[in-house]
Amino acid sequence: MSKFLVDKFNSLTPYVPGEQPKERKYVKLNTNESPFPPSKKAVEYACREAQKVMRYSDPDVTDLVKALAKTYDVLPQNVIVTNGSDEVLNFAFMAYCNAQTPALFADITYGFYKVFASVNGIPYKEIPLKEDFTLDINDYLDKRGTIFIANPNAPTGIALSIDEIETLIKANPDRVVVVDEAYVDFGTESAVKLIKKYDNVLVTQTFSKSRSMAGARLGFGIGSKAIIDDLNRIRYSTNPYNVNRMSEYAGVGALEDAEYFENNCRTIIANREWTVGELKKLGFTTTDSKANFIFARCEHIDGKELYLKLKERGILVRHFNKAPIKDYNRITIGSMEEMQAYIDTVKTILEK
Ligand code: PMP
Numbered sequence: 001m002s003k004f005l006v007d008k009f010n011s012l013t014p015y016v017p018g019e020q021p022k023e024r025k026y027v028k029l030n031t032n033e034s035p036f037p038p039s040k041k042a043v044e045y046a047c048r049e050a051q052k053v054m055r056y057s058d059p060d061v062t063d064l065v066k067a068l069a070k071t072y073d074v075l076p077q078n079v080i081v082t083n084g085s086d087e088v089l090n091f092a093f094m095a096y097c098n099a100q101t102p103a104l105f106a107d108i109t110y111g112f113y114k115v116f117a118s119v120n121g122i123p124y125k126e127i128p129l130k131e132d133f134t135l136d137i138n139d140y141l142d143k144r145g146t147i148f149i150a151n152p153n154a155p156t157g158i159a160l161s162i163d164e165i166e167t168l169i170k171a172n173p174d175r176v177v178v179v180d181e182a183y184v185d186f187g188t189e190s191a192v193k194l195i196k197k198y199d200n201v202l203v204t205q206t207f208s209k210s211r212s213m214a215g216a217r218l219g220f221g222i223g224s225k226a227i228i229d230d231l232n233r234i235r236y237s238t239n240p241y242n243v244n245r246m247s248e249y250a251g252v253g254a255l256e257d258a259e260y261f262e263n264n265c266r267t268i269i270a271n272r273e274w275t276v277g278e279l280k281k282l283g284f285t286t287t288d289s290k291a292n293f294i295f296a297r298c299e300h301i302d303g304k305e306l307y308l309k310l311k312e313r314g315i316l317v318r319h320f321n322k323a324p325i326k327d328y329n330r331i332t333i334g335s336m337e338e339m340q341a342y343i344d345t346v347k348t349i350l351e352k
Contacts, residue, residue: 008121015115018318026316027338032154032183032293034212034268035334039260041253042213046246057245059236064248067255068220072192077225080232081251083242085182085206085219089148090116091231092202092221096146096176097122104145106135108325110154110180129156133287133295137164141171150180152188155320155330157289159188166191169198176227178202183291185210185265186272192222199224202231209292210265211254216247268292272333278343282350297327300350309349315342 001010018031037043061081069076082088093116097103105113107126117124127139133156140147147168152159169177169191179191181203191203202223208214221231235242254261272294276286279296286296297303303326307319310329318330331342 009119012118013115015112019316021316024314026311026314027334027341028316029293029332029334029338029342030316030318030330031214032209032291032332033214034209034264034292035338036212036264036267038212038216038250039254039257041257042211042216042250043253045249045253046216049245049249052245055245057241057243057248059240061243061248064243064251064255067252068222071255071258072222074192074195074222075225078195078222078228080221080228080235081243081248082219082221082235083239084208084217085180085204085221086112087242088202088204088219088221088231089113089178089180090120091234092146092148092176092178092204093117093120093122094234095230096178097124099123100144101175102145103148104140104143105148106150106153108133108153108156109148110150110182113148134158135160137168140168144175146175147172147177148180149177150182151191152183152186152290154183154291155293155318155325155328156287156295157183157291157293158287159290162189162191162194166194169194169201173198173200176200176202178204181205183209183293185261186269186292187290195223199226202227207251207254210268211251211261212264213247213250213254216250218243218247218251267336268333271336271339274336275331275333275339275343278339279346282343282346293330293332295325295328295330297329298350303327303329306346306349310342310345313345313348315345317342 064081065076065079068079103117103122103124107128129135181190184190194201202221204221207218275294279286284296284298286294304319307317307329310317
């Protein structure tokens with residue numbers, strides 16, 4: 001840290017992304033990426049746009065906004081596109097939280113929420129999940145603040161039903177409920193349809209997981225026109241060219257290739273169910289994950305030890321060194337070959 005850094009950032013603890021190792025080739029099951037390449041159409045459109053990068057991208061991201069509106073059956077005025085969904089989430093913290101309206105989120109959830117609150121100087125309250133890692137919406141009904149819910153949650157993969165989400169939105173008409181649907185395409189009902197009924201909901205999604213485009217940094221938010229206008233005020237006051245032209249059109253291509261996307265989601269779900277079955281046979285306990293990852297612990301081996309032994313053998317999963325979840329590993333669902341390699345390696349480790 002330099003002596004020039006202003007005080008408010010002195011005590012900031014930045015977000016720690018999952019490892020992206022370069023020294024060795026791993027079976028990489030640690031950052032919830034897709035094992036499948038992006039759609040061919042996405043690549044074709046991105047290459048075409050690469051020829052035009054001497055020009056700025058479209059600050060209104062018009063073509064992708066239109067394509068998203070069509071895909072999700074909303075109007076273009078209900079959509080904002082951002083540099084990853086992290087950016088739209090940050091905008092929501094900036095737009096809807098302050099000292100009187102703190103951020104409310106679960107104690108075990110996406111680790112970035114805390115950092116978005118801190119970097120913006122926003123107070124936050126972490127609401128404990130139940131012992132089985134499920135979330136009781138009643139814990140959110142009598143509190144004052146802007147609610148952030150990852151649905152399904154990370155790193156547990158546990159989802160709330162659409163009725164529970166609607167109850168939460170209905171019970172809080174005077175504050176915004178942000179539903180972070182980064183993993184929604186792997187088996188959870190989306191809250192997008194609720195934006196037609198309620199003006200206090202913002203749904204965020206991403207191209208990083210189900211659409212195989214983590215490296216393109218493309219996310220989006222869907223909400224009432226007024227909410228999208230708020231977020232665009234912030235976008236235009238920070239970085240109007242937040243989405244580069246290659247990523248915008250890769251996004252358009254990916255949306256045109258619906259069949260490829262749907263097939264990949266189906267494969268991930270099938271691989272997830274297969275892996276859960278195999279882990280259960282080996283004495284693991286898993287949460288009921290509806291995401292592209294599994295959250296699992298084994299009675300016979302400590303979470304950190306298993307993570308380290310897998311890493312030694314070329315398999316990378318995620319371990320969080322934090323009290324109630326330190327016995328667990330979070331394993332991204334990869335291709336069948338990758339999941340087979342993971343299970344075989346776990347077996348070898350347990351046999352020793
Ligand atoms: N929400 C959740 C719950 C996540 O796990 C992630 C990925 N780390 C994100 C949002 C952000 O993803 P991206 O910025 O790649 O869209």
